[in-house]
Amino acid sequence: MAVRLHTNRYGKAETRLVRLVRDTPRHEIIDLNVSVALSGDLDEVHLSGDNANVLPTDTQKNTVYAFARDGIDGVEPFGLRLARHFVDSFAPIRRATVTIEEYRWQRLGDHSFQRPVGGEVRTASVDYDGSVATVGAGLKDLLLLNSTDSEFSGYIKDEFTTLPEATDRILATAVAAGWTYATSEMDFAKAYDAARAALIAGFTGTYSLSLQQTLYAMGAKVIEAVDEVDEVSLELPNKHHFLYDIERFGRDNPGLVFNAADRPYGLIEGTVRRA
Template sequence: MTEIQLGDNQYGKAETRLVRVDRGGDTHVVTDLNVTTTLAGDFAATHLTGDNSGVLPTDSQRNTIYAFARDGVGQIEDFALRLARHFVDTAATVTRARIAIEQYSWDRIPATGHSFAQAAGTRTVTVTYDGETATVVSGVADVTVLNTTGSEFRGFPRDRYTTLPEMADRILGTSVTARWRHRDAEPRDWADSFEWARERLLTAFADTYSKSLQQTLHAMGERVLSGDDDLVEIRLALPNKHHFLVDLAPFGLDNPGEVFFAADRPYGLIEGTVCRADAPDPGLAWW
């Protein structure tokens, strides 16, 4: 009879919402986070016998997030590192912690110190720590961008099911989700690194003449890695936000590339990784 055994397992507290307000006189700063903790280790007893003596409650994980925020959040990379090291270094059964944070940005409304409007795009970080090595993956999600020209899609194979015409000039739109891995977890100006990488992503999208969204993806990844030796790998997901020219001929009208239908689904999803040839082993970075 085949032996049955417990395989890999993990648990944690998903999507703890945290908002901290730093009240520096009349000018306030809002830090708006969504934090997920995931712990792995020696949890066989709870699975096999229901013995919970080695299981740190997910409720405790949530409370730890709030308690740590009392001392300040700072950069989300530093906050995630603090949490990951705490869980591994203080819980006897935990051998690996993964902290994933989404940060929702708020822009201060001009001429006010305490009024805000939510900004586009979400800053992200995932930290993995195993008691010895910490890996930091920063990123950004849901940054919607659009080129109204400078893009084509031609030369693709055709079969009996192909109806797509070749396009010499098209609208190229996408919602950028990118995650870049740092060479190490040594302290640095994480905010400056993030802003620099985000700017390089957007600049590459804007000034790359695109023959395919795949080509644009590679250009964006290459641009980010080429200017910062600390960044060794980047993974991007780019949904193709299709814009189809509307046929106005039934109404006796022409349409010289001005009126489009923006389709939300289905959509092409282009994903890829760009990395340095000398990039260190990612280990558990993408786990």
């Protein structure tokens, strides 16, 4: 039986990095999780164990920390610096993909911080093949909730349907969104802030007849707000809140007390593109 090596890559995953900016008494904190994946002329390490073309993953990790010493001017530029270094410095490496998660901290003072409840994470990805760099961005675990202006009715019903139609419900989700920029030369921080604000505006400003409708509205807002984005993909878990039956305890419940269900949950996914 004939076999052959197909696509492959390797790298150092989840290098945890905290970089302080201490140029003034008012400090800044940059908290990242950096993953590197490399591919190229690597057949022999798989076929014969020849490591001549292998840049050790420990070296990749050390490079991340060393580059951080020079400063981190945003997650996308930092990812670009790393990806270009790995490809341009080592001939056997033909492609580098750097993915970064950024954990936000809330300022409490000049040098005191707190991780916000909810754990929203900013994400970025850079792919570089020696000539073209592709930069993506996004976020995950952005918790949003509308306490009204949401309905769900008119859906298919069969013998297994127990869900009652809702004309006034809580709509809650933990947004995961990702998009790719049309260029690698731009103000990434400004574009990210605009895209994030657009996602929130799409959620809060839509009278929702379904979470699918809200997803489309959020994606459309991003396309309208950021010229460099032609496509945005979203995952919206429906964080169900069910009206709890307390009438059995002699108390009415006019949309006040809910069971916040953990699982299972509806998962709505979609991609919105510029026409």
